[in-house]
Amino acid sequence: MRVWRSLPQILLATLVGLCLTLTLHACQMGQVAQAPVSSPVAASSVAQSVTKPTPMPMPPETKAIVARAGSRGLFNPPRGDIRMVVISDLNSSYGSTTYDPEVKLGIQLIPFWSPDLVLCGGDMVAGQDDTLSNGQIQAMWDGFDRHVAAPLRKMNVPFGFTIGNHDGSSALGASNQFLFERDRAAAMAYWNAPNHDPGVQFVDKYEFPFYYTFKFQDVFFLVWDGSSNTIPANQLKWVETALASEPAQSAKMRMLIGHLPLYSVAAGRNTLGDVMRDADQLRAMLEKYQVHTYISGHHHAYYPAHRGNLQMLHSGILGSGPRSLLDTGLPPRKTLTVIDVKFDSPELTTYTTYDMQTLQVIKNQELPRLLTGVNGLLLRRDVNWKQLTAEERSRCASRLGASLCGA
Numbered sequence: 001m002r003v004w005r006s007l008p009q010i011l012l013a014t015l016v017g018l019c020l021t022l023t024l025h026a027c028q029m030g031q032v033a034q035a036p037v038s039s040p041v042a043a044s045s046v047a048q049s050v051t052k053p054t055p056m057p058m059p060p061e062t063k064a065i066v067a068r069a070g071s072r073g074l075f076n077p078p079r080g081d082i083r084m085v086v087i088s089d090l091n092s093s094y095g096s097t098t099y100d101p102e103v104k105l106g107i108q109l110i111p112f113w114s115p116d117l118v119l120c121g122g123d124m125v126a127g128q129d130d131t132l133s134n135g136q137i138q139a140m141w142d143g144f145d146r147h148v149a150a151p152l153r154k155m156n157v158p159f160g161f162t163i164g165n166h167d168g169s170s171a172l173g174a175s176n177q178f179l180f181e182r183d184r185a186a187a188m189a190y191w192n193a194p195n196h197d198p199g200v201q202f203v204d205k206y207e208f209p210f211y212y213t214f215k216f217q218d219v220f221f222l223v224w225d226g227s228s229n230t231i232p233a234n235q236l237k238w239v240e241t242a243l244a245s246e247p248a249q250s251a252k253m254r255m256l257i258g259h260l261p262l263y264s265v266a267a268g269r270n271t272l273g274d275v276m277r278d279a280d281q282l283r284a285m286l287e288k289y290q291v292h293t294y295i296s297g298h299h300h301a302y303y304p305a306h307r308g309n310l311q312m313l314h315s316g317i318l319g320s321g322p323r324s325l326l327d328t329g330l331p332p333r334k335t336l337t338v339i340d341v342k343f344d345s346p347e348l349t350t351y352t353t354y355d356m357q358t359l360q361v362i363k364n365q366e367l368p369r370l371l372t373g374v375n376g377l378l379l380r381r382d383v384n385w386k387q388l389t390a391e392e393r394s395r396c397a398s399r400l401g402a403s404l405c406g407a
Contacts, residue, residue, distance in 0.1 A: 056111040056155060065105065066112055069359050074112065077352040080340030082217055085113055087336055088121030088297035089317040090148065091166055094129040095136050097143030102334045102356040103318045107151050113338050117200070117216055118157050121297025121315045122164025122227065122259035124148065127183040137182060141190045149196065158199040162223050163187055163210055164259040164297060170210070171228040184210075203247050211235060213242050219341065220251035226258030226296065229277045236285075243289035252343050256286060256294045263307065264373025265314045266299035266323040272374060274298065279375050283310050292348055301325050302335040303367060304351050305378040311349065312378070313337065318356060326371050335362065351381075372396045376404045 058066075066074045090103050110118065125140040132140075152159050165171070168184035178184055190196055191209040200214040200221075210225040222242055224231055231239065248254055262279040264270045276282055286294065293311040300323040302316030316322070316335030324332050337353040353362045364382050370392060371378045377396050379385065385406075396405040 055114040058111045059108075061108050062111045065109060065359075074109075074359055075352070075361050076113065077338060077340060077350065080342040080345075080350065082219060082341040083113065083115045084117055084119050084339040084341070085110060085115040085336065086119045086121070086295060086313065086315045086339060087318050088315040089123040089164070089300055089321075090120070090144075090319045091123050091126035092320040094126050095132050095140065096126045097139050099143075099147050100319050100334075103147065105356060106318050106336045107148060109336075110152070110155060110157065115157060115338070118152060118159050119257060119295060120159065120161035121257065121295055122162045123166045123297060123319070124161065124164065126166050127186075128166045128169050128180055130180075134182060134186075137186045141186060145190075145196065149198075153199070156199070158201075158216065160198065160200050160214060160221055160223065160257060161209070162257045162259050162297075163225060163227050165227045167227065168210070169227045170225050170230075203245075204242060206238060206242075207235075211238060213248070215247060215251065218252035218343065220248045220254045221257060222248070222254070222291075223257045226260040226276060226298075229260055229273055229275060231276070231282070240285065240289070243286075243291065248289070253341065253348055254289065254291045256291050258294065258296055260298050261296035261314055262294065262310075262312065263305075263371075263376045263378050264299070265303040265305070265325060265371050265378065266301035267326055268323055269299045269301075270326060270374045275373070275375055283308060286310055299323065300332070302333065302337070302353055302362065303371065303378070304353070304364065304381040305371070306381050307376070307378055311381060313339075313351065316353070325368060326373060328368050330367075333357065333362070370396065372399050372405070376400065377406075 087106055090099060092098065092100060124144050127137060127140060149159065168187035169178070169180045171179045173179045187209060191198070201216065203213040203215050203220070205212050211223065213220065213222050215221065222239065224239055225235070242248060243254065258276070260274065260276050262276050262283055264275050287309045291310065293313060295313045295315055297315055297317070299314055300317040300321055301314060303314040303325060305312045305314065315337055316333070318334055318336060322332035322334050324330055334356045335353050336356050337351050340350045340352070341348060342350065354360065355362055364380060367380055369380050369383045370388065372395070377400065393405065
Protein backbone atom coordinates (compact mmCIF):
# COMPACT_ATOMS: atom_id res chain seq x y z
CA MET A 1 0.00 0.00 0.00
CA ARG A 2 2.86 2.38 0.81
CA VAL A 3 4.28 1.82 -2.66
CA TRP A 4 1.06 2.71 -4.40
CA ARG A 5 0.64 5.80 -2.20
CA SER A 6 4.16 7.02 -3.13
CA LEU A 7 3.75 6.39 -6.87
CA PRO A 8 2.24 9.84 -7.64
CA GLN A 9 5.19 11.47 -5.87
CA ILE A 10 7.66 9.44 -7.93
CA LEU A 11 5.92 10.38 -11.17
CA LEU A 12 5.87 14.04 -10.18
CA ALA A 13 9.57 14.02 -9.35
CA THR A 14 10.37 12.38 -12.70
CA LEU A 15 8.39 14.99 -14.62
CA VAL A 16 10.10 17.83 -12.76
CA GLY A 17 13.55 16.34 -13.49
CA LEU A 18 12.70 15.95 -17.18
CA CYS A 19 11.62 19.57 -17.41
CA LEU A 20 14.78 20.75 -15.74
CA THR A 21 16.91 18.67 -18.15
CA LEU A 22 15.11 20.07 -21.20
CA THR A 23 15.43 23.63 -19.89
CA LEU A 24 19.16 23.25 -19.22
CA HIS A 25 19.71 21.78 -22.71
CA ALA A 26 17.83 24.68 -24.29
CA CYS A 27 19.99 27.16 -22.39
CA GLN A 28 23.18 25.44 -23.56
CA MET A 29 21.97 25.49 -27.17
CA GLY A 30 21.21 29.18 -26.81
CA GLN A 31 24.74 29.84 -25.54
CA VAL A 32 26.24 27.98 -28.52
CA ALA A 33 24.10 29.92 -30.98
CA GLN A 34 25.23 33.23 -29.43
CA ALA A 35 28.95 32.34 -29.56
CA PRO A 36 31.09 34.83 -31.56
CA VAL A 37 31.29 34.18 -35.28
CA SER A 38 35.09 34.20 -35.02
CA SER A 39 35.20 31.04 -32.92
CA PRO A 40 34.73 28.53 -35.75
CA VAL A 41 36.99 30.64 -37.98
CA ALA A 42 39.71 30.58 -35.33
CA ALA A 43 39.40 26.83 -35.02
CA SER A 44 39.68 26.53 -38.78
CA SER A 45 42.80 28.73 -38.79
CA VAL A 46 44.47 26.54 -36.21
CA ALA A 47 43.71 23.47 -38.28
CA GLN A 48 45.12 25.08 -41.43
CA SER A 49 48.36 26.03 -39.67
CA VAL A 50 49.29 22.40 -39.08
CA THR A 51 48.25 20.99 -42.45
CA LYS A 52 50.47 20.78 -45.51
CA PRO A 53 49.96 23.54 -48.10
CA THR A 54 47.77 22.77 -51.06
CA PRO A 55 49.96 22.00 -54.10
CA MET A 56 49.88 24.61 -56.85
CA PRO A 57 47.87 23.68 -59.92
CA MET A 58 50.27 22.73 -62.70
CA PRO A 59 49.63 24.63 -65.95
CA PRO A 60 49.99 22.80 -69.28
CA GLU A 61 53.51 24.11 -69.93
CA THR A 62 54.69 22.73 -66.56
CA LYS A 63 53.11 19.35 -67.23
CA ALA A 64 54.79 19.26 -70.65
CA ILE A 65 58.23 19.90 -69.11
CA VAL A 66 57.71 17.19 -66.52
CA ALA A 67 56.58 14.77 -69.23
CA ARG A 68 59.83 15.38 -71.14
CA ALA A 69 61.97 14.55 -68.11
CA GLY A 70 62.33 10.91 -69.14
CA SER A 71 61.09 7.53 -68.00
CA ARG A 72 62.04 8.15 -64.37
CA GLY A 73 60.31 11.50 -64.36
CA LEU A 74 61.46 14.72 -62.71
CA PHE A 75 62.56 14.04 -59.14
CA ASN A 76 60.50 15.77 -56.46
CA PRO A 77 62.10 15.41 -53.01
CA PRO A 78 60.15 14.67 -49.82
CA ARG A 79 58.66 17.90 -48.59
CA GLY A 80 59.82 19.51 -45.37
CA ASP A 81 57.98 21.83 -42.99
CA ILE A 82 58.88 24.75 -45.27
CA ARG A 83 59.98 24.59 -48.91
CA MET A 84 61.94 27.26 -50.77
CA VAL A 85 63.16 27.46 -54.34
CA VAL A 86 66.45 29.35 -54.74
CA ILE A 87 67.42 31.02 -58.02
CA SER A 88 70.17 33.51 -58.79
CA ASP A 89 72.03 35.51 -61.43
CA LEU A 90 69.25 35.57 -63.99
CA ASN A 91 70.59 38.23 -66.32
CA SER A 92 72.19 38.06 -69.74
CA SER A 93 74.43 40.61 -71.50
CA TYR A 94 74.42 44.29 -70.51
CA GLY A 95 71.09 45.93 -71.19
CA SER A 96 69.25 42.68 -71.94
CA THR A 97 65.48 42.70 -71.57
CA THR A 98 65.09 38.98 -72.29
CA TYR A 99 66.39 35.92 -70.46
CA ASP A 100 68.09 32.62 -71.25
CA PRO A 101 65.84 29.55 -71.73
CA GLU A 102 66.86 28.15 -68.32
CA VAL A 103 65.33 31.15 -66.58
CA LYS A 104 62.01 30.58 -68.33
CA LEU A 105 62.27 26.87 -67.56
CA GLY A 106 62.92 27.51 -63.87
CA ILE A 107 59.94 29.85 -63.54
CA GLN A 108 57.66 27.44 -65.41
CA LEU A 109 58.68 24.58 -63.11
CA ILE A 110 57.86 26.47 -59.88
CA PRO A 111 54.35 24.89 -59.68
CA PHE A 112 55.92 21.41 -59.85
CA TRP A 113 57.83 22.02 -56.62
CA SER A 114 55.01 24.09 -55.11
CA PRO A 115 57.28 26.11 -52.80
CA ASP A 116 56.18 28.31 -49.92
CA LEU A 117 58.46 31.06 -51.21
CA VAL A 118 61.11 31.77 -53.84
CA LEU A 119 64.48 33.32 -52.95
CA CYS A 120 66.93 35.05 -55.30
CA GLY A 121 70.65 35.71 -54.81
CA GLY A 122 70.64 38.86 -56.97
CA ASP A 123 71.53 40.02 -60.48
CA MET A 124 67.97 40.10 -61.75
CA VAL A 125 68.76 42.63 -64.50
CA ALA A 126 71.88 43.41 -66.54
CA GLY A 127 72.95 46.88 -65.45
CA GLN A 128 76.30 48.23 -64.19
CA ASP A 129 77.08 49.84 -67.54
CA ASP A 130 77.35 53.63 -67.74
CA THR A 131 76.52 53.63 -71.45
CA LEU A 132 72.95 52.46 -70.78
CA SER A 133 70.34 55.20 -70.96
CA ASN A 134 67.67 55.71 -68.33
CA GLY A 135 65.18 54.27 -70.81
CA GLN A 136 67.27 51.14 -71.26
CA ILE A 137 67.58 50.67 -67.50
CA GLN A 138 63.81 50.98 -67.17
CA ALA A 139 63.31 48.54 -70.05
CA MET A 140 65.42 45.94 -68.22
CA TRP A 141 63.22 46.13 -65.12
CA ASP A 142 60.13 45.94 -67.34
CA GLY A 143 61.58 42.78 -68.87
CA PHE A 144 62.29 41.31 -65.43
CA ASP A 145 58.74 42.00 -64.38
CA ARG A 146 57.34 40.41 -67.51
CA HIS A 147 59.49 37.26 -67.43
CA VAL A 148 60.02 36.65 -63.71
CA ALA A 149 58.20 38.79 -61.16
CA ALA A 150 54.74 38.91 -62.75
CA PRO A 151 54.55 35.11 -63.18
CA LEU A 152 55.53 34.66 -59.53
CA ARG A 153 52.89 37.16 -58.43
CA LYS A 154 50.33 35.27 -60.51
CA MET A 155 51.30 32.09 -58.65
CA ASN A 156 50.94 34.00 -55.37
CA VAL A 157 54.44 32.98 -54.26
CA PRO A 158 56.33 35.36 -51.92
CA PHE A 159 59.67 36.49 -53.39
CA GLY A 160 62.62 37.25 -51.13
CA PHE A 161 65.63 38.69 -52.95
CA THR A 162 68.86 40.60 -52.61
CA ILE A 163 70.26 43.27 -54.90
CA GLY A 164 73.22 42.22 -57.07
CA ASN A 165 75.99 44.30 -58.58
CA HIS A 166 74.16 44.35 -61.94
CA ASP A 167 70.92 45.46 -60.26
CA GLY A 168 72.30 48.36 -58.25
CA SER A 169 75.95 48.16 -57.26
CA SER A 170 76.97 49.80 -53.99
CA ALA A 171 80.53 50.39 -55.23
CA LEU A 172 81.77 53.87 -54.32
CA GLY A 173 83.83 56.33 -56.34
CA ALA A 174 86.62 58.66 -55.23
CA SER A 175 84.11 61.20 -53.89
CA ASN A 176 82.39 58.49 -51.81
CA GLN A 177 79.36 58.55 -54.08
CA PHE A 178 77.72 55.49 -55.63
CA LEU A 179 79.25 54.81 -59.01
CA PHE A 180 75.96 53.42 -60.31
CA GLU A 181 73.46 55.72 -58.65
CA ARG A 182 71.03 55.50 -61.59
CA ASP A 183 70.92 51.71 -61.27
CA ARG A 184 70.21 51.95 -57.55
CA ALA A 185 67.50 54.55 -58.08
CA ALA A 186 65.81 52.37 -60.71
CA ALA A 187 65.95 49.29 -58.45
CA MET A 188 64.48 51.27 -55.57
CA ALA A 189 61.71 52.70 -57.76
CA TYR A 190 60.80 49.29 -59.15
CA TRP A 191 60.61 47.48 -55.81
CA ASN A 192 58.81 50.26 -53.97
CA ALA A 193 56.03 50.49 -56.56
CA PRO A 194 52.85 49.12 -54.92
CA ASN A 195 52.11 46.81 -57.85
CA HIS A 196 55.56 45.17 -57.42
CA ASP A 197 55.06 44.09 -53.81
CA PRO A 198 57.14 40.89 -53.38
CA GLY A 199 54.55 39.43 -51.03
CA VAL A 200 56.84 38.70 -48.07
CA GLN A 201 55.88 39.44 -44.45
CA PHE A 202 58.21 42.34 -43.65
CA VAL A 203 59.59 42.73 -40.15
CA ASP A 204 61.69 45.82 -40.92
CA LYS A 205 61.84 47.53 -44.32
CA TYR A 206 64.76 49.73 -43.10
CA GLU A 207 66.38 50.58 -46.48
CA PHE A 208 64.37 48.26 -48.73
CA PRO A 209 65.31 46.79 -51.20
CA PHE A 210 68.95 46.97 -50.05
CA TYR A 211 68.55 46.14 -46.37
CA TYR A 212 65.43 44.59 -44.87
CA THR A 213 64.11 41.68 -42.84
CA PHE A 214 61.09 39.42 -43.25
CA LYS A 215 59.70 36.29 -41.70
CA PHE A 216 57.99 33.18 -42.98
CA GLN A 217 56.47 31.04 -40.25
CA ASP A 218 59.42 30.09 -38.00
CA VAL A 219 62.21 31.28 -40.30
CA PHE A 220 63.66 34.80 -39.98
CA PHE A 221 65.35 36.26 -43.08
CA LEU A 222 67.81 39.15 -43.18
CA VAL A 223 68.85 40.71 -46.49
CA TRP A 224 71.97 42.84 -46.72
CA ASP A 225 73.47 44.80 -49.59
CA GLY A 226 76.25 42.53 -50.82
CA SER A 227 76.31 44.14 -54.27
CA SER A 228 79.89 45.16 -53.49
CA ASN A 229 82.33 43.62 -51.03
CA THR A 230 81.82 46.01 -48.12
CA ILE A 231 79.04 46.48 -45.58
CA PRO A 232 79.44 50.00 -44.11
CA ALA A 233 79.83 50.23 -40.33
CA ASN A 234 76.45 51.91 -39.77
CA GLN A 235 74.69 49.23 -41.82
CA LEU A 236 76.55 46.47 -40.02
CA LYS A 237 75.27 47.92 -36.75
CA TRP A 238 71.72 47.59 -38.10
CA VAL A 239 72.47 43.98 -39.11
CA GLU A 240 73.53 43.11 -35.56
CA THR A 241 70.54 44.87 -34.04
CA ALA A 242 68.16 43.04 -36.39
CA LEU A 243 69.71 39.63 -35.68
CA ALA A 244 69.61 40.26 -31.93
CA SER A 245 65.95 41.32 -32.03
CA GLU A 246 63.10 39.31 -30.56
CA PRO A 247 61.59 38.38 -33.96
CA ALA A 248 64.95 36.99 -35.05
CA GLN A 249 65.88 35.18 -31.87
CA SER A 250 62.41 33.73 -31.28
CA ALA A 251 62.46 32.10 -34.73
CA LYS A 252 63.51 28.48 -35.04
CA MET A 253 65.94 29.37 -37.82
CA ARG A 254 67.72 32.44 -39.19
CA MET A 255 68.88 32.89 -42.82
CA LEU A 256 70.84 35.63 -44.58
CA ILE A 257 70.66 36.55 -48.27
CA GLY A 258 73.37 38.61 -49.97
CA HIS A 259 74.92 38.71 -53.43
CA LEU A 260 78.66 38.30 -52.86
CA PRO A 261 79.69 35.20 -50.91
CA LEU A 262 82.00 35.24 -47.91
CA TYR A 263 84.55 32.94 -49.55
CA SER A 264 85.47 32.24 -53.15
CA VAL A 265 84.22 29.16 -55.04
CA ALA A 266 84.47 29.90 -58.79
CA ALA A 267 87.15 30.15 -61.42
CA GLY A 268 87.44 33.73 -62.61
CA ARG A 269 85.98 35.07 -59.37
CA ASN A 270 88.82 34.13 -57.01
CA THR A 271 89.69 37.71 -56.08
CA LEU A 272 89.24 39.76 -52.91
CA GLY A 273 86.89 42.08 -54.81
CA ASP A 274 84.52 39.19 -55.52
CA VAL A 275 84.04 38.10 -51.89
CA MET A 276 82.92 39.99 -48.81
CA ARG A 277 85.66 41.91 -47.03
CA ASP A 278 86.57 40.65 -43.54
CA ALA A 279 84.82 37.34 -44.20
CA ASP A 280 86.02 35.65 -41.01
CA GLN A 281 84.80 38.53 -38.84
CA LEU A 282 81.43 38.59 -40.63
CA ARG A 283 81.11 34.83 -40.19
CA ALA A 284 81.90 35.12 -36.46
CA MET A 285 79.17 37.75 -36.10
CA LEU A 286 76.64 35.58 -37.93
CA GLU A 287 77.57 32.59 -35.79
CA LYS A 288 77.13 34.72 -32.66
CA TYR A 289 73.47 35.24 -33.55
CA GLN A 290 73.06 31.65 -34.73
CA VAL A 291 72.44 32.37 -38.39
CA HIS A 292 72.09 28.96 -39.98
CA THR A 293 72.56 29.67 -43.71
CA TYR A 294 73.99 32.39 -45.92
CA ILE A 295 72.58 32.28 -49.47
CA SER A 296 74.67 34.09 -52.08
CA GLY A 297 75.11 34.41 -55.84
CA HIS A 298 77.67 36.25 -57.99
CA HIS A 299 80.13 33.38 -58.53
CA HIS A 300 77.92 31.61 -61.09
CA ALA A 301 78.79 28.19 -59.64
CA TYR A 302 76.82 25.95 -57.29
CA TYR A 303 78.58 24.79 -54.14
CA PRO A 304 76.93 23.70 -50.88
CA ALA A 305 79.46 24.58 -48.18
CA HIS A 306 80.10 25.24 -44.54
CA ARG A 307 82.81 26.70 -42.38
CA GLY A 308 82.59 26.79 -38.62
CA ASN A 309 78.90 26.73 -37.71
CA LEU A 310 77.68 28.60 -40.78
CA GLN A 311 76.12 26.85 -43.77
CA MET A 312 76.72 28.62 -47.09
CA LEU A 313 74.70 27.96 -50.23
CA HIS A 314 76.48 29.31 -53.32
CA SER A 315 73.38 29.18 -55.45
CA GLY A 316 74.82 29.00 -58.94
CA ILE A 317 73.26 30.65 -61.96
CA LEU A 318 70.25 30.42 -64.26
CA GLY A 319 71.27 33.19 -66.65
CA SER A 320 74.28 33.70 -68.89
CA GLY A 321 77.86 32.81 -67.97
CA PRO A 322 78.06 29.74 -65.71
CA ARG A 323 81.52 29.13 -64.24
CA SER A 324 83.54 26.11 -63.14
CA LEU A 325 84.36 25.50 -59.50
CA LEU A 326 87.91 26.35 -58.43
CA ASP A 327 90.65 23.93 -59.45
CA THR A 328 88.29 21.18 -60.58
CA GLY A 329 87.99 21.19 -64.33
CA LEU A 330 84.31 20.34 -63.87
CA PRO A 331 82.06 21.68 -66.62
CA PRO A 332 80.06 24.79 -65.69
CA ARG A 333 76.37 24.18 -65.03
CA LYS A 334 73.21 26.22 -64.65
CA THR A 335 71.39 25.29 -61.47
CA LEU A 336 68.32 25.75 -59.30
CA THR A 337 68.06 24.54 -55.69
CA VAL A 338 65.06 23.40 -53.67
CA ILE A 339 65.56 23.79 -49.92
CA ASP A 340 63.35 21.78 -47.60
CA VAL A 341 63.45 22.90 -43.96
CA LYS A 342 62.77 20.16 -41.43
CA PHE A 343 62.71 21.52 -37.90
CA ASP A 344 63.07 18.09 -36.27
CA SER A 345 66.19 17.31 -38.32
CA PRO A 346 69.69 18.01 -36.91
CA GLU A 347 70.72 19.47 -40.27
CA LEU A 348 67.54 21.60 -40.52
CA THR A 349 67.88 21.87 -44.31
CA THR A 350 68.04 19.48 -47.25
CA TYR A 351 69.15 20.69 -50.69
CA THR A 352 67.93 19.23 -53.97
CA THR A 353 69.83 20.94 -56.78
CA TYR A 354 69.05 20.48 -60.46
CA ASP A 355 71.24 20.86 -63.50
CA MET A 356 68.76 22.99 -65.43
CA GLN A 357 70.04 21.85 -68.81
CA THR A 358 69.46 18.14 -68.06
CA LEU A 359 66.98 18.36 -65.13
CA GLN A 360 69.10 15.79 -63.31
CA VAL A 361 69.80 16.13 -59.59
CA ILE A 362 73.40 17.07 -58.71
CA LYS A 363 74.80 14.82 -55.99
CA ASN A 364 77.26 16.05 -53.38
CA GLN A 365 79.72 13.33 -54.41
CA GLU A 366 80.04 14.99 -57.82
CA LEU A 367 81.53 18.09 -56.16
CA PRO A 368 84.96 18.60 -54.55
CA ARG A 369 85.24 17.87 -50.82
CA LEU A 370 86.86 21.25 -50.20
CA LEU A 371 87.73 24.47 -52.02
CA THR A 372 90.70 26.72 -51.28
CA GLY A 373 89.78 30.22 -52.37
CA VAL A 374 91.76 33.41 -52.07
CA ASN A 375 90.53 34.18 -48.54
CA GLY A 376 89.97 30.78 -46.97
CA LEU A 377 88.95 27.16 -46.97
CA LEU A 378 85.42 25.92 -47.58
CA LEU A 379 84.22 22.39 -46.86
CA ARG A 380 81.41 20.68 -48.73
CA ARG A 381 78.41 20.67 -46.40
CA ASP A 382 78.55 16.90 -45.80
CA VAL A 383 82.31 16.89 -45.00
CA ASN A 384 83.79 17.94 -41.66
CA TRP A 385 87.31 19.03 -40.77
CA LYS A 386 88.20 15.75 -39.07
CA GLN A 387 87.39 13.83 -42.24
CA LEU A 388 90.02 15.65 -44.31
CA THR A 389 93.05 13.61 -45.22
CA ALA A 390 96.57 14.70 -44.32
CA GLU A 391 97.17 15.39 -48.00
CA GLU A 392 94.10 17.64 -48.23
CA ARG A 393 95.14 19.64 -45.17
CA SER A 394 98.69 19.95 -46.41
CA ARG A 395 97.54 21.12 -49.83
CA CYS A 396 95.40 23.85 -48.27
CA ALA A 397 98.14 24.99 -45.91
CA SER A 398 100.71 25.17 -48.69
CA ARG A 399 98.38 27.28 -50.79
CA LEU A 400 96.80 29.58 -48.21
CA GLY A 401 98.79 29.26 -45.00
CA ALA A 402 97.65 27.67 -41.75
CA SER A 403 95.53 30.64 -40.61
CA LEU A 404 93.19 30.36 -43.60
CA CYS A 405 92.89 26.58 -43.45
CA GLY A 406 91.38 26.09 -39.98
CA ALA A 407 88.06 24.44 -39.23
